[in-house]
Structures are given as structure tokens and as C-alpha cells.
Amino acid sequence: MSKQLHETILFPDASFPYIMYTANSEKIIPEGRGFNDLHWHEELQITLVTQGRLVIQVNGVDHELLAGQAILINKGVLHVTTHLTHNGQYVSFNFPEKLLAFYADSAMEKNYVLPYTDSSLVSLVIKGDVEWQQIVLDMLWDMKKRFDMTKKWGWEYEVSIKTVQLWLILIHNITLSSEEAPKYVKLQQERLQLMLSFIHQQYSTNITLQEIADTAHLSISECTRSFKKTIHMTPYDYLIKYRIKKSMELLISTDYTVTEIAHRVGFNHVNNFIQSFKKHQNQTPKSFRNSSNEIKQQRKN
Numbered sequence: 001m002s003k004q005l006h007e008t009i010l011f012p013d014a015s016f017p018y019i020m021y022t023a024n025s026e027k028i029i030p031e032g033r034g035f036n037d038l039h040w041h042e043e044l045q046i047t048l049v050t051q052g053r054l055v056i057q058v059n060g061v062d063h064e065l066l067a068g069q070a071i072l073i074n075k076g077v078l079h080v081t082t083h084l085t086h087n088g089q090y091v092s093f094n095f096p097e098k099l100l101a102f103y104a105d106s107a108m109e110k111n112y113v114l115p116y117t118d119s120s121l122v123s124l125v126i127k128g129d130v131e132w133q134q135i136v137l138d139m140l141w142d143m144k145k146r147f148d149m150t151k152k153w154g155w156e157y158e159v160s161i162k163t164v165q166l167w168l169i170l171i172h173n174i175t176l177s178s179e180e181a182p183k184y185v186k187l188q189q190e191r192l193q194l195m196l197s198f199i200h201q202q203y204s205t206n207i208t209l210q211e212i213a214d215t216a217h218l219s220i221s222e223c224t225r226s227f228k229k230t231i232h233m234t235p236y237d238y239l240i241k242y243r244i245k246k247s248m249e250l251l252i253s254t255d256y257t258v259t260e261i262a263h264r265v266g267f268n269h270v271n272n273f274i275q276s277f278k279k280h281q282n283q284t285p286k287s288f289r290n291s292s293n294e295i296k297q298q299r300k301n
Helices: 107-117 131-148 155-172 181-202 209-215 220-231 235-253 258-264 270-281 285-300
Strands: 019-023 044-051 053-058 061-066 070-073 079-084 089-095 123-126
Touching (some): 044 053, 044 061, 044 131, 053 070, 061 070, 061 123, 079 089, 089 131, 107 155, 123 131, 131 155, 181 209, 181 220, 209 235, 220 235, 235 285, 258 270
Antiparallel strands (some): 019 089, 044 070, 044 089, 053 061, 053 079, 070 123
16 A cells, blocks of 8 residues: 555654654654655644755645745645755654644634634745744744753643744734635645545556546546646646656665566556656666665665
């Protein structure tokens, strides 16, 4: 079974569902998703760039962030880090909205949480060019410090208080659109997630554009429009790109022949596979495998 788009976050402590990921282009600690891996989760996310420069795509829109800048991503929104400079690093804080509500059905939840998390708000970039943004960025650096240190008595309270203060500053400065768009935006998002999930599950079979569109009860033209608008490629291009990605994993981690891999990832003809691979990676599957093996050897030595 392939990876689903929906990420279920494994919190270090289930009784305090809060996590900070530290990521560079090589790895994410603790293990998580994000780099070149399109996904969404139920939790809110705030990403702070600590070194270098990154490009993060949120619901199809690219945001370029430099060291010291951050972005808030709403729950249930598709996102992926598409580019990170070789020395780049970022941290992502993920937590559920209920942390901000104190308890279910509270005045806080009703007035200050759900009106924002259930709205059409997709993301908010925090660059630090106005005073309140600078305050938020300072708070995020402070949060990072708290996560990096040994957790002392009262740590969970300190992190929670900091997060609620931060949220209050954010919502004080967010303007929500009042039109009825949110429902439509949410629906579009859900349909796209259904179609992408279908591709992730069925990429190794001979799937058609009609089948992709059917999973979201859309016409082929509507399905194509949805893909182009949000992830800037056709469903077919996305399918090929995903197949190539899965083939790279197999080239690195198995001894299957190139022909076997082509069939395993859904290409009927090995020549098609090699051509597509070259187009996407500027090298053949064989040379990709050889250079990966060389890198592995060098690391061992």
C-alpha cells in the first residue's frame, strides 16, 4: 500500500499532542513528512525557516521563505516543501486546534478558534516586516529553544501558554473573507484530495483519467481544471511524476531489474519508463541507481 496523502501525526506524548519537526533536505527528525511529499493533516502547522531558503507549496500556491521567516498553515490543507537550499533547515510546530480552545464548546473555541480554522483561510506568511510579525517570529524562536532544551517541570504549560499568546496575535491580524467561498474552497480541496489519494493507491495499475475523475464525481475537464489550478499540472503529469518518484525508491532500495521496476510502478513498456525517467531526472534509471550506490558507498567509508 502506498503512502496516503493524509498524515496521521505520531506525537511523542499522546497526552500532550504537540510536536516540533526539524528538517533539512536529507531528513526530518522525528520522522515525518513534508519535503517533496505532498500531504495534509488535521493539525495546524507553523513552519519557521532557521537556515537558508525554502519554497513551500500550500494548496497550489508557492511561498518563498528566507531564514527567520515563517508560515501558518491551516488544518486539512495540502502542502509540500518543494525546494530547500542545500544548507537549509526549518522547524515545523504541529498541534491540534483543541489546544487553543482549552475545552470543547468553550467561548474560546466558538469565538477565536473555529471561525478561523473552519474558514477559507489557507495560510498566512509571517515575514517580519511589521511589528506584530516580528513579535510572532521572536516567539517562534523561543518555542524552538524550549523544544530543543531538556523538558523541565511545567514545560507543557509554558509551550501551551506561548502557543495561545501567539494565536491571539495572529487572529488579531488576520482578516477573514466574509463571502460564501469557504464551503466551495473546502469542497474543491476535498475533491482534489480524493483524486490524489486514488492515484497514490492505484498508480501501479493501468488507471485512466476517467477513473481519476470518477473518484470525485467530476467530469474529465473539471478534474483536469482542478489539478491545473491547485498543483499546476494535469492529472496525467502528476501520475507520471508519482510513478517516477516510486521507481526512484525501488531503484535505491531493491535489486529489481529496470524492467521489473517499470512494471511495478505502472508502466506497460520499459522504453516508456526510461524515456519518462530521463525527462524528469535528466539521467537513465540505471545511471541514477549507480550514482545512488556510489553515494551509499562513500557514506559507509
